[in-house]
Each structure stands twice: as structure tokens, then as C-alpha cells.
Amino acid sequence: MISFVLHALERGLQVMRNNSRLLLVGVLLFVFPLLFIWVTQNFSETAYNNIDSSEKKRVSILHDSLSFTLSVSKNPDELMPVLIDGYIKENSDISKIRVVTKRDNQFEIVYASNRDLIGTTEKTDQLYRTLPLDSSEGSYIFESIIDDVRTWQVFRGVNVDDTKYYIFSEHKFGVIDGLMASRLQQSYYGLTAIFFFLISLAYWLNKQTEWQKNTRKLAVQLEERDMFSNMIAHEFRSPLTAIKGYASFLEESKTMQKEELRFAGNIKKSADRLVTLVNDFLEVARLQSGKLTIDKKEVEINAVLQSVVDDLQVMAVEKNLQLTFIEPKSKILVNTDSSRMIQVMTNIISNAIKYTDSGKVEIECQKIPGELTIIVKDTGMGISAEDQQKLFAPFIRVGGVDSTSTTGTGLGMWITRQLVELLNGKIGVESIKGVGTHVVISFRI
Known part of the structure; x- marks a missing residue:
């Protein structure tokens, strides 16, 4: 019996040491x-x-x-x-x-x-x-x-x-005793109120302890999930890159028939889509874990924007769109990460091309004291006011398009916003349904 009591006391002390809030x-x-x-x-x-x-x-x-x-x-x-x-x-x-x-x-x-x-x-x-x-x-x-x-x-x-x-x-001494009794009664009323408050506070502390415990548990689970997702994404990327490479070899083959070349092209396109999907997931994982590094240095923004426009001209020509960079009269130097800036502008301009069926896409760069503004204008389908509220949410595609006809993960604009904020910038959208869209990015310089 004594050993049982001592064991119970020992367990109680251990619980209190592990949960100081219980004390x-x-x-x-x-x-x-x-x-x-x-x-x-x-x-x-x-x-x-x-x-x-x-x-x-x-x-x-x-x-x-x-x-x-x-x-x-x-x-x-x-x-x-x-x-x-x-x-x-x-x-x-x-x-x-x-x-x-x-x-x-x-x-x-x-x-x-x-x-x-x-x-x-x-x-x-x-x-x-x-x-x-x-x-x-x-x-x-x-x-x-x-x-x-x-x-x-x-x-x-x-x-x-x-x-x-x-x-x-x-x-x-009825008056004096009555007054003292009244004061004592008020004290006990106050004690009762304090006691109920302490019960509420104790309940809240207990719940907070449970919440913290659950939060730690969820944090571990999320970390394990992220590690698993990263591992799967990395494991997928290697064979997908190999498939994409073999499909390119097949497309260049002179012995294959036309139908076979079409199949090889479809394989390459599907592999490209999967590689893009995997890259997006890896980018999201790096952003959420805070492991994405930013390497800032002085960059000529004119050259960065012109490079992105040149890379996406093929995509614009395929849709018979006019892709134009309205270059400023003077060079603009910005302290930023050039690779991340290219990634941001590529996402925004490719989206503009993707959701524009006819007309043009223009990129304009403006500099005012202390601020650089980049505007991407298109003559596409436009975005409704309701869709503008969720444009930068993950896994969301807006514009009223059929998700089966337009490829993408729905992560591009979310990733873009995160990168812009990491570069100490802001991004917004101005759009009229059926008229077109202006995506405005501003950076402090």
C-alpha cells in the first residue's frame, strides 16, 4: 500500500514537472x-x-x-x-x-x-x-x-x-455588527467572483496546454509531411527529367513515323507539365519552411525584363499575340535577386499570355524617386472583382476558364506574391472583366 502511494506521488510529481502549468x-x-x-x-x-x-x-x-x-x-x-x-x-x-x-x-x-x-x-x-x-x-x-x-x-x-x-x-452593537457582517459578506462575494475567475483562468490555461501540445504534434506531423513531399518531389523530378530527355531524342529521330513523333511530342509535353508541377511543389515547400534564399545585388532591371520577354516570345507567337517591352529611356539599377526577379516576371507575363486570346501583352517599367513600378498589361478576358480577391490564393485559377483546357497548378501567382514580398515589394491587380488586366508590381529602391 505504501509503495503504491509513493509510486502515485512520484508519478504526480513527474507529471507536474513535465506540465508546469498544472502546478x-x-x-x-x-x-x-x-x-x-x-x-x-x-x-x-x-x-x-x-x-x-x-x-x-x-x-x-x-x-x-x-x-x-x-x-x-x-x-x-x-x-x-x-x-x-x-x-x-x-x-x-x-x-x-x-x-x-x-x-x-x-x-x-x-x-x-x-x-x-x-x-x-x-x-x-x-x-x-x-x-x-x-x-x-x-x-x-x-x-x-x-x-x-x-x-x-x-x-x-x-x-x-x-x-x-x-x-x-x-x-x-447591532449597527456596527451589521456593518461588519455586510463587509464580510461582500468580501466572500468578491472571493466567489475571484474563484470563478480563477476557475475560468485555470480552464483556459489547461486548454492552452492542450492546444500547445496539439500544435507541437501538428508541427511535427507537418514537418514529416513536408519532408515526405520534398522527398517524393525530388524522386519524381529525376525520372521525369529522364523521360523528357528521351522524348526529345525520339522527336529528333529520323527513322520514326509521323504518328510516333506525335506520341513522343505528347510524352515530352506531359513530362514538362509534371516537371513544372514538381518544381512548384518544391518552391512552395521552400517558401513555407523559410529555406528559400535571396541573393541581392545590383541588377539592371531593363536587361532582366528584356530577357524574360525574349524567352516568352515563342509562346506569344504561338497564340498570335504581340508581346512588347516598352523600355524606359534610361537604365534602371535595382538591388535585388535577378534569378527571383526573372521567376516573378516569367510567371506574370506567361499568365498574361495564357489568358489572352487576341491582342497584345505589354510590359512597362516606371521609376519615381524611391520606387520602381513594373506594369504588365494584357487585352485578355479580364478578372472579375470577386476573382481578384482570391487571385493570389494557392491552387486557385481565376478568369472563368475551363480548368481542363488551361494547364497549370494554380500555385504560380501565390508563389509570385511570396517572392515579391521576399524582395520587399508589393503586387496588385487592376482588371475589368472582358477588357483586360494590369498587374502592378512595386519595389522600394
Whole structure:
């Protein structure tokens, strides 16, 4: 049994070491409320003790003043009623004040807050008979509960010129106790609110721990998936490159028939499409993992754009399109990665050619102080306002075209946007459905 308990404790400590937030949750749920209760109780007890001490001093002063007036005053019949009325008026807790003297073995009331009682005798006189008459002994306080109210009945004996006097006052602390009870109740209401807040906070911390655990698990799974995808993509690219090469050899063969050459051409085109797909996936993987490197240096942007236009002229001619680069009057030098800039412009211009059936595609380069703007204009089918919102989303093709008739992965514009942002640029689109599209790229220079 002991070994089982020790093993359970060891496992519990191990869990708490591995999940430090559980310890925080335990502190929040148990230590803080218990500490709050302890502090509240101590504060309440201290407050009651201070009030009790203060009230005893006040009662003692009351009896001292009445005793002194009886002992010293030459005309107590005038001063005593004034003193008694003043104390009753200024102290809401004093309910009764009486001064009693012993005459003919009875205790007669000579001064009282209730004038109707003056001249009458006390009905219960047992306490008066047992009290000493030495005022140096101070006042005697008898605590009791009367009508559910904490009450003090205070007595003091005074001997003046062989006349025995007894000073009696009654103090009810219902107001003070009610106020303290109200404050204590408010404290516990506050504690309840804090406790519910701590429960909510503990629940949130527990959930956050679960979320972090799941996030770490998902991160590992995503990393494994990316590694697997990269491996598959690399493994695909090598045989696809070989297939593409063999298809090119077959196309150049002089012994093959026309139909066979057509088959070889189809094989090469399909291999090209698959190589493009694999390259796009690898590019996405590098972008998402942050492993894509940018090598910036001073580049003449005119030459870069002219090179891209020259490479894509064949594609434009096949569709009977006019592809034009409106070269600026002066050379423009930009600090950028030339290979990534070529990749960006190739994606954008080839897209413009792909989605333009007739007309032209123009590339314009403008330089203003601090900014370079490249605009690719086409007279194609245009892009609707709705499609413009998702133009740069992955695996999305816009323009209302049939996905079976237009090749591509739908990753080109997403990759383009990521590359532009890595080059500290911005990309946007202006288009009217059925009129054409302007793709605008701007870089700080």
C-alpha cells in the first residue's frame, strides 16, 4: 500500500514537472482562495478586536465622566441630565443610562436617560448588591445577546459622601455588527467572483496546454509531411527529367513515323507539365519552411525584363499575340535577386499570355524617386472583382476558364506574391472583366 502511494506521488510529481502549468492551476484554484480566506478572517478578527478595545475605552470614559460629576460637582442634579442626554444623542449604540442609589434596602433610580424611570426602583437588583463600590476597580462589563443583538451591560459602583451610587449603561452593537457582517459578506462575494475567475483562468490555461501540445504534434506531423513531399518531389523530378530527355531524342529521330513523333511530342509535353508541377511543389515547400534564399545585388532591371520577354516570345507567337517591352529611356539599377526577379516576371507575363486570346501583352517599367513600378498589361478576358480577391490564393485559377483546357497548378501567382514580398515589394491587380488586366508590381529602391 505504501509503495503504491509513493509510486502515485512520484508519478504526480513527474507529471507536474513535465506540465508546469498544472502546478500554476493548482496554485490558482486552491492556494489563492485559501490564502484569501485566511487573510479575510484575520482582518475580520483584528477589526473586531480593535472595535472591542475602542468601545471599552469609550465606555470607560463615559463612566469616568459620570462618576467624576457625581463625586466633584456641587450641583449634580443639573449636570447629570445634561451629560446623560448628550451621551445618548451622540452615541447611537447607547440605549440606556441610569444612576441608581440604595435607599431603604432598595435601589432607586435617581438619574436616567428615560425620565419616566426617575424615582422608581430597579426590579432586578441582584447585580447591584454584588458590585463593589470602589470606582478604582473600573467598570464591569457583562456581555450578552438580547433580541439577537450583541449587548453590553456596564456597571460601576461609586461612593460619594457615604452615599452609594451605581452607574449603569446599556450598549447595543447591532449597527456596527451589521456593518461588519455586510463587509464580510461582500468580501466572500468578491472571493466567489475571484474563484470563478480563477476557475475560468485555470480552464483556459489547461486548454492552452492542450492546444500547445496539439500544435507541437501538428508541427511535427507537418514537418514529416513536408519532408515526405520534398522527398517524393525530388524522386519524381529525376525520372521525369529522364523521360523528357528521351522524348526529345525520339522527336529528333529520323527513322520514326509521323504518328510516333506525335506520341513522343505528347510524352515530352506531359513530362514538362509534371516537371513544372514538381518544381512548384518544391518552391512552395521552400517558401513555407523559410529555406528559400535571396541573393541581392545590383541588377539592371531593363536587361532582366528584356530577357524574360525574349524567352516568352515563342509562346506569344504561338497564340498570335504581340508581346512588347516598352523600355524606359534610361537604365534602371535595382538591388535585388535577378534569378527571383526573372521567376516573378516569367510567371506574370506567361499568365498574361495564357489568358489572352487576341491582342497584345505589354510590359512597362516606371521609376519615381524611391520606387520602381513594373506594369504588365494584357487585352485578355479580364478578372472579375470577386476573382481578384482570391487571385493570389494557392491552387486557385481565376478568369472563368475551363480548368481542363488551361494547364497549370494554380500555385504560380501565390508563389509570385511570396517572392515579391521576399524582395520587399508589393503586387496588385487592376482588371475589368472582358477588357483586360494590369498587374502592378512595386519595389522600394
